[in-house]
């Protein structure tokens with residue numbers, strides 16, 4: 001555990017397991033997300049569910065979390081969605097070049113900031129046009145978008161946040177949270193399977209067995225794909241898209257004798273915990289899906305150290321949906337193609353707000 005500061009931010013970085021357990025169990029609104037997320041990362045996150053705290057977060061969570069049962073998730077307008085995803089990606093890359101905690105930085109009209117402002121405007125207006133289209137056409141029924149629209153009507157304590165911003169910020173958060181994380185995990189999984197032909201063959205055999213006689217992939221089939229699940233869990237251990245679980249104490253909080261003063265930011269470094277030799281054993285840095293053969297609890301000395309989807313009250317609402325998406329995509333790909341690493345692949349995990357392959361994942365692909 002150590003304390004450091006960047007600009008005017010105080011950060012406590014901790015891997016103390018007792019403290020992590022306390023944070024995981026903490027239910028009160030006194031522990032929220034750091035305010036720098038809505039300020040320094042504002043153009044990307046605004047005051048949506050990912051970055052907000054207190055009653056507004058609690059309202060957002062109540063309307064969004066129940067929508068993540070697989071049968072409820074639908075695609076609204078893909079061609080517009082595609083444009084939003086590509087602009088969000090550009091915004092994410094630009095935001096990864098900015099610093100947190102340095103007062104005034106985000107107002108300077110630097111080249112990068114001007115690019116950020118332009119992208120923010122474009123993305124906001126694209127999202128509003130999707131929302132307006134959906135409301136006019138009434139094409140979407142009682143889905144996630146409708147819940148966000150209804151949520152904007154029923155929340156009256158906005159403290160300066162307009163209904164329009166409530167809708168845009170939450171839609172933007174869902175696009176960002178749901179796309180980059182899953183797409184990046186898919187890339188890392190393919191890279192690891194390409195480098196481990198034995199595991200690739202095992203997963204393919206399982207997929208072909210599950211889908212034999214024209215059997216379709218339903219929720220039951222996905223749950224029963226044990227080898228594929230182990231491979232994804234191991235990928236998320238070695239390459240978690242999020243680098244930190246982050247929190248801010250909104251009041252003084254006492255974590256079993258450690259007093260965290262109001263406004264202190266807490267950072268839990270996910271990769272450090274998930275690759276700790278003490279917690280995972282001497283092969284902690286190796287790709288070994290076998291360790292998850294008996295689930296997460298048996299894989300690690302302290303299961304709370306596995307946290308690719310975060311912890312406690314703020315745990316990822318989309319985790320089960322993301323696992324289902326990954327299993328469907330990998331099953332379809334592995335049932336048809338064989339993957340090996342291209343000699344042009346350069347291994348370089350890089351921080352772009354999520355941990356991504358800096359030069360992409362170059363693969364050689366053959367039909368099975």
Ligand code: HEM
Nearest residue numbers: 050177178181182185242309310311314315316317318322
């Ligand atoms: C492999 C895929 C994914 C990973 C690794 C991931 C990881 C995370 C992490 C680390 C957090 C922060 C948790 C915390 O602070 O304790 C988070 C929050 C969140 N994620 Fe995910 N996520 C993934 C996919 C998705 C998907 C597909 C969606 C929805 C479409 C989603 C929606 C959210 C939301 C709404 C939150 C904010 C929850 C809150 O603060 O109440 N995520 N995710």
